Amino acid sequence: MDCMEAQLKMQAVLDNELDEKEIPAVMTHMEGCYPCRQEYIEFLRLQRRLSGASPKEPPKEWFEQLEKQKFRKGFRRLGFFFFIGSYLLLLGYFLFQFFTDGTEALAVRILSGGILAGAAILIIITLSDRLKESRDDKYKGVMK
Ligand SMILES: [Zn+2]
The missing domain is CATH 1.10.287 (Helix Hairpins)
Structure with missing residues (x-):
């Protein structure tokens, strides 16, 4: 999956429009791709600002876990x-x-x-x- 595809699908994930089966592939791409991860976080912030709460936000531990793995x-x-x-x-x-x-x-x-x-x-x-x-x-x- 390239970054363009990942970012399109990531928006679909946030809008609850992506097939459940496709979500892990998008997540996997983001785990290995810093720009996409940042993009995703931006999307999350934007969505939270627009709608209050976001149902599809990954737990904060998900991001912390990534940092820990790197350390x-x-x-x-x-x-x-x-x-x-x-x-x-x-x-x-x-x-x-x-x-x-x-x-x-x-x-x-x-x-x-x-x-x-x-x-x-x-x-x-x-x-x-x-x-x-x-x-x-x-x-x-x-x-x-
Ligand atoms: Zn990417």
Whole structure:
């Protein structure tokens, strides 16, 4: 659904003229589209001014929930990068100690290197998945 369609249907929702089955699609578009959400809020205000009360207004929690989701997502990303960042630094530190003090046998060092390389590959894959995920994020750009 594009913005023009969404905004036409959103007016129909407010006028109680849209098929119930179509309402979720309009709501879904608005959840991912800041301009349409603002437009909807404007429509609501206008309608309230014209008619007093609006029967189709979503609960205030609906809008608050959207904001919370955005915060939670941001914090989750922050936590993830703190975790991975610290982990990598610590790993680098131990790696340096381990391979430079020379007390371990060569085979142990080689095998440990293999384990660490495997872990690094897994981390890189996870990170690139995360990056891709955030690039496909439909909320991206919402706060502009
Ligand atoms: Zn839109």
